[in-house]
Amino acid sequence: RSQELSEARIDYHAALLALQEHGTRMVCTGKMHTDRICRFDYLCYSSEAEEFVFFYSNSSVMLPNLGPRRFQPALLDLSSVEDHNTQYFNFLELPAGALKFMPKPVFVPDVTLILNRFNPDNLMHVFHDDLLPAFYTMKQYLDLDDEARLVFMEGWGEGPYFDLYRLLSSKQPLLKEQLKNFGKLMCFTKSYVGLSKMTTWYQYGFVQPQGPKANILVSGNEVRQFAKIMMEKMNITGPEEAAKEGEGTEEEKEKETREDYIVVFSRSTTRLILNEAELIMALAQEFQMRVFTVSLEEQSFASIVQVISGASMLFSMHGAQLVTSLFLPRGAAVVELFPYAVNPEQYSPYKTLASLPGMDLQYVSWRNTMEENTVTHPDRPWDQGGIVHLEKEEQERIQASKDVPRHLCCRNPEWLFRIYQDTLVDIPSLLEVLKEGLKTRPNLKKSKAASTVHPGRVREPQCQTSVQATNEAKLTVSWQIPWNLKFLKVREVKYEVWIQEQGENTYMPYILPQQNYTFSENIKPFTTYLVWVRCIFNKNLLGPFADVLMCRT
Numbered sequence: 314r315s316q317e318l319s320e321a322r323i324d325y326h327a328a329l330l331a332l333q334e335h336g337t338r339m340v341c342t343g344k345m346h347t348d349r350i351c352r353f354d355y356l357c358y359s360s361e362a363e364e365f366v367f368f369y370s371n372s373s374v375m376l377p378n379l380g381p382r383r384f385q386p387a388l389l390d391l392s393s394v395e396d397h398n399t400q401y402f403n404f405l406e407l408p409a410g411a412l413k414f415m416p417k418p419v420f421v422p423d424v425t426l427i428l429n430r431f432n433p434d435n436l437m438h439v440f441h442d443d444l445l446p447a448f449y450t451m452k453q454y455l456d457l458d459d460e461a462r463l464v465f466m467e468g469w470g471e472g473p474y475f476d477l478y479r480l481l482s483s484k485q486p487l488l489k490e491q492l493k494n495f496g497k498l499m500c501f502t503k504s505y506v507g508l509s510k511m512t513t514w515y516q517y518g519f520v521q522p523q524g525p526k527a528n529i530l531v532s533g534n535e536v537r538q539f540a541k542i543m544m545e546k547m548n549i550t551g552p553e554e555a556a557k558e559g560e561g562t563e564e565e566k567e568k569e570t571r572e573d574y575i576v577v578f579s580r581s582t583t584r585l586i587l588n589e590a591e592l593i594m595a596l597a598q599e600f601q602m603r604v605f606t607v608s609l610e611e612q613s614f615a616s617i618v619q620v621i622s623g624a625s626m627l628f629s630m631h632g633a634q635l636v637t638s639l640f641l642p643r644g645a646a647v648v649e650l651f652p653y654a655v656n657p658e659q660y661s662p663y664k665t666l667a668s669l670p671g672m673d674l675q676y677v678s679w680r681n682t683m684e685e686n687t688v689t690h691p692d693r694p695w696d697q698g699g700i701v702h703l704e705k706e707e708q709e710r711i712q713a714s715k716d717v718p719r720h721l722c723c724r725n726p727e728w729l730f731r732i733y734q735d736t737l738v739d740i741p742s743l744l745e746v747l748k749e750g751l752k753t754r755p756n757l758k759k760s761k762a763a764s765t766v767h768p769g770r771v772r773e774p775q776c777q778t779s780v781q782a783t784n785e786a787k788l789t790v791s792w793q794i795p796w797n798l799k800f801l802k803v804r805e806v807k808y809e810v811w812i813q814e815q816g817e818n819t820y821m822p823y824i825l826p827q828q829n830y831t832f833s834e835n836i837k838p839f840t841t842y843l844v845w846v847r848c849i850f851n852k853n854l855l856g857p858f859a860d861v862l863m864c865r866t
């Protein structure tokens with residue numbers, strides 16, 4: 314094993330000398346432990362102590378140098394979940410001289426990314442907490458390339474989705490458990506510790522009830538680029554490319570690309586759709602499309618992604634499998650089904666994903682409101698929603714409740730009881746919700762990525778004023794188009810003008826199609842107005858305001 318790492322790519326004695334002389338060096342980004350990623354030279358790990366070790370010498374560097382604040386509460390979050398107290402990273406310090414008394418270190422020559430997976434058993438967590446953040450952390454640091462080594466320190470086994478983690482680099486990821494195999498002391502020549510949180514869109518409810526993150530920084534563009542590369546690595550060709558490459562006449566290929574179909578993502582152990590066959594028939598009938606079912610229990614993940622990547626609609630009970638909607642083509646619809654007494658508004662990881670700007674997915678939720686159509690499982694273990702371990706009174710209260718009240722993660726028994734119900738889907742009410750919720754029939758053909766280019770500032774803004782009478786004045790504002798407009802095809806260009814009387818704290822906003830306008834209403838003589846102008850593309854792409862104009866009538 315240690316040979317596998319060393320591969321003669323590293324001059325052992327030079328590395329040992331460097332470590333002894335220079336010690337560990339750390340330089341980090343981020344002001345807070347929650348937005349920090351650190352880069353290390355010669356960060357070591359003692360498998361005996363199960364601790365990372367920072368070796369001090371005259372030339373070691375530690376930035377930020379926090380002193381004891383390094384433990385308040387930690388240097389950084391090792392997973393992408395913000396400030397979770399089981400996911401903190403820190404290291405022990407030792408003088409480099411102590412190396413003389415320690416086992417000979419094994420050096421890892423690969424550039425290494427060290428992180429915690431948050432919950433590698435759950436597909437939503439795998440994508441949202443680990444794969445996307447690791448993918449974009451690797452994009453942030455050039456030397457974390459296809460040859461990078463990933464090390465997962467959360468301490469879990471490979472888990473059911475390990476093959477997906479393997480797609481991130483050509484090297485086998487290492488688990489904490491395996492680090493022992495490399496000897497008592499291992500030193501990472503170059504490593505990064507921590508994950509970017511830039512791509513996460515959901516918080517799971519550890520400190521406040523779950524919901525979309527307050528400040529989402531990712532758009533559909535980045536999610537789709539990630540999805541595209543993951544598909545390439547899984548050797549999945551998108552439906553269109555598949556058709557192009559296939560045999561057959563142009564017409565046949567055309568047809569092949571045109572075939573619209575629906576996917577029902579089925580769960581086979583918990584949170585079942587009890588009348589799946591009836592649902593499938595009804596959908597085929599209603600939309601005149603073929604309906605395929607997929608399930609994680611029955612197919613390879615790659616074959617599921619292959620099917621989903623060409624689907625017009627994806628139906629599924631609420632659950633982690635719905636994160637696969639990030640592989641849906643633009644213009645497709647996600648239809649999420651919720652069991653009885655569960656409010657879709659309060660559990661929205663997949664709605665938030667589908668609604669990211671540029672994801673270009675439609676989203677509809679349906680909720681079972683008929684108690685006779687739900688099947689509860691009070692006798693199951695607590696983590697599958699069982700409640701028989703609770704006091705009789707509490708059991709009765711839960712059984713009678715029609716809505717799970719807001720709650721924190723992760724062991725609320727009422728929530729677990731309700732979310733693990735099986736559901737007989739009432740077809741008429743589902744079709745009704747679809748009729749109302751789908752603005753247009755899901756359409757993959759017309760869905761090109763919308764432009765996201767924002768206008769530049771308007772140029773040469775000017776104002777001219779004139780006084781007509783003691784109570785009448787005019788204010789003419791004019792400007793030139795933003796510099797980038799002449800390179801763009803924009804459907805609709807408008808301008809927004811804000812006028813504020815100096816000293817007042819309100820302003821009048823105006824939307825104008827042209828590049829100048831004379832205002833006379835509400836304009837007083839011998840008054841100073843502050844005027845801001847900006848450009849707007851296609852109703853919602855706002856540009857920056859030009860420098861404020863001071864206009865005196």
Ligand code: UDP
Binds near residue numbers: 435436581583608609
């Ligand atoms: N899962 C599945 N089929 C089932 C139940 C669960 O494939 O019948 C998968 C699910 O997609 C997730 C994992 O098992 O990846 C854990 O499921 P759980 O119900 O605990 O979580 P949830 O789906 O509510 O996030």
